[in-house]
Amino acid sequence: MKILKIFLIIFLSMSFSQLKSDEKNNKLKNKILKNIRCLICQGQSVYDSESDFASSIKLIVNKKIKDGLTEDQVYKFLIEKYGEWVVYDPKLSKNTYILWLLPLLLFLVGGAIIGKNLIFKK
Amino acid sequence: MKNKLSLIIFFIFLIFCFIIFYIGLDKPKIYIPKTNIERNLPVFKAKDFSSNTYIDSENIFAEENYYIVNIWASWCVPCRKEHSLLMELNQNKLIKLIGLNYKDNLNNAKKFINELGNPYNQILIDNDGTLSVEFGAYGVPETFVINKNKKIIKKFVGPINRRILEEIKLIIK
Numbered sequence: 001m002k003i004l005k006i007f008l009i010i011f012l013s014m015s016f017s018q019l020k021s022d023e024k025n026n027k028l029k030n031k032i033l034k035n036i037r038c039l040i041c042q043g044q045s046v047y048d049s050e051s052d053f054a055s056s057i058k059l060i061v062n063k064k065i066k067d068g069l070t071e072d073q074v075y076k077f078l079i080e081k082y083g084e085w086v087v088y089d090p091k092l093s094k095n096t097y098i099l100w101l102l103p104l105l106l107f108l109v110g111g112a113i114i115g116k117n118l119i120f121k122k
Numbered sequence: 123m124k125n126k127l128s129l130i131i132f133f134i135f136l137i138f139c140f141i142i143f144y145i146g147l148d149k150p151k152i153y154i155p156k157t158n159i160e161r162n163l164p165v166f167k168a169k170d171f172s173s174n175t176y177i178d179s180e181n182i183f184a185e186e187n188y189y190i191v192n193i194w195a196s197w198c199v200p201c202r203k204e205h206s207l208l209m210e211l212n213q214n215k216l217i218k219l220i221g222l223n224y225k226d227n228l229n230n231a232k233k234f235i236n237e238l239g240n241p242y243n244q245i246l247i248d249n250d251g252t253l254s255v256e257f258g259a260y261g262v263p264e265t266f267v268i269n270k271n272k273k274i275i276k277k278f279v280g281p282i283n284r285r286i287l288e289e290i291k292l293i294i295k
Contacts, residue, residue: 039260040260040261052225052251052261053251053260053261055250055251056250056251056252056254056255057255059250059251059252060252060255060256063252080161080258081161081255081256081257081258082258082260
C-alpha cells in the first residue's frame, strides 16, 4: 500500500510538472506568434491568422520550441528565411536606424520646444 | 516675422507629408521577400511521393550541378499554368527537378500528375507546409534554384512564365 502511495505521488508530480512545462511552452509560443507578421494577410499577426501560411508557421514554431530553441533563436530562424520584415519588433540595424531613432529625435525636439516655451513664459 | 517662419515650416511639413503619402499610394501593399539572397539549403527528412519512404535531404541533393525545387499542389490553379514550362525545363539534363507537393490530397496529386505529365525527377510530400517554411516559401507555387554547393541562389514567387524559364536557363548554363 505504501509503495502504491509513493508511486501515485511520483506519477502525480510528474504529470503536474509536465502540465506546467506545456503551459510555459504554450505561453512562449503565443508570445512569439503575436510578434510574427503574417506575410500573406495584411495587418494580421500569425497568431490572429488562419491562413495556410500562418498555420504552417504555427506548427514550425511549436516544433522549434519543443526542440529546445529559445525565443530569440526562433526569431533568428524566421528572419533567416523571410527577412527582418517577418517580425513586428525589428532589431536595430543599418536599415532600421531611422525607424528607431526618429521617434526619439521627435521626442527630444518636441521636448526642447515645450521646454523653451516654458522658460520664456517664466 | 516669427509667425511667418512658423507658417513656412508648417507648409513644408504638409508638403512633406503629402509627398510621403503620394509615393505610398503607388507602392504595392503585399510584401515580396528579397529573392537574390544566397541561403543555405535546409537539412530535412521528407516522405517520397512514389515510394512513401522517408529520405534525407543529403541523399536528394547529392550529385547534380543544379537543382530546381518547385512547390506545387493539385488544388493550385497557377500550378496548372506553369506545368507545361516545367515539362520543358525537365528536358535539361543538367538539373534535377524536385517537386514539393504542398498540403495536398495524395490521390488528387496523382491524378494531376497523370493528367498533365510528370516533369519532376523526384517528388516530396509536404503535408503540413513546414518543409516549405524551411525553404522560406510562403505560398504556392514557388520555385527555388539550388547550386551544387547546396545554396539557394534564386527564388521565384508565383508561377513560372517564359521570362523566368529563360532566366533559369541562363543561371544553369
